[in-house]
Amino acid sequence: PNLGRMLIVHDEIAAGRLQTVGDIVNDAVRGYTTNNGYAWSWAFATFLDGHPKYQGRFRRLQQQVRSLTFNSEFRKTFQPDLPQLSREWQVFANELEYGTEVPRVAIDFAAGKPLAPSGAKVTVAADRGWQSSRVKLEAGKKYRLRASGRYTIATSPDANGVVKPWPCEPGGVTIRYYRGRPLGMLLASVEPDVVPIGTRPPMLEPVPIGLDATLTSESGGTLYFRVNDSNGELADNAGTLTVEITTAN
Numbered sequence: 001p002n003l004g005r006m007l008i009v010h011d012e013i014a015a016g017r018l019q020t021v022g023d024i025v026n027d028a029v030r031g032y033t034t035n036n037g038y039a040w041s042w043a044f045a046t047f048l049d050g051h052p053k054y055q056g057r058f059r060r061l062q063q064q065v066r067s068l069t070f071n072s073e074f075r076k077t078f079q080p081d082l083p084q085l086s087r088e089w090q091v092f093a094n095e096l097e098y099g100t101e102v103p104r105v106a107i108d109f110a111a112g113k114p115l116a117p118s119g120a121k122v123t124v125a126a127d128r129g130w131q132s133s134r135v136k137l138e139a140g141k142k143y144r145l146r147a148s149g150r151y152t153i154a155t156s157p158d159a160n161g162v163v164k165p166w167p168c169e170p171g172g173v174t175i176r177y178y179r180g181r182p183l184g185m186l187l188a189s190v191e192p193d194v195v196p197i198g199t200r201p202p203m204l205e206p207v208p209i210g211l212d213a214t215l216t217s218e219s220g221g222t223l224y225f226r227v228n229d230s231n232g233e234l235a236d237n238a239g240t241l242t243v244e245i246t247t248a249n
Contacts, residue, residue: 050102099232112136139220151239153184189241
């Protein structure tokens, strides 16, 4: 079930042992003799091989797999992107589910601009992972987030076998929960533009927004959104929702 390796990754993360890029690459030569080491390397290879930004470079590294300099070649190949790659890898591993389509959850880390006095409206796709609002929040300032729209969060057959969509609004549907929150609920995260390698990204602890919430950003950063759903079940979602962002008194 779940290829076995995925369950090992889930158990390791639940125990607080989410491996960073440095952990995996440092262990690459000697780590395959254990189930845990193989599971982590498999997950990392799955991430790199499916990611539109990293796939080409990763596949070219096949020529180096028998070399004792593989680790240094890896770092040289990905050096320009290592901080961003390290951050996205942690998010990917934390949200890894059977059936995950890597391109669908690949994150475009588009830095935001300060919120205009009139506010902003952002469209969020229900069938993708984290998406940049392109709005930058100031540290210590309060913001009002109001979401609207109807979208499909799942499909299932009715008593006659006809596949029917599950309509959803930003508050989510309470007939099913994912990770303790209503399926389809709007989530947010405020991400610093620069995150040192090895630092836990805020996306690992998303903020529930739903239909309406006030958000205070302690350190400031770009605001990201997604709907609450398993990364392995995003393909049957459809539609978008709109989030209105304004400053709060």
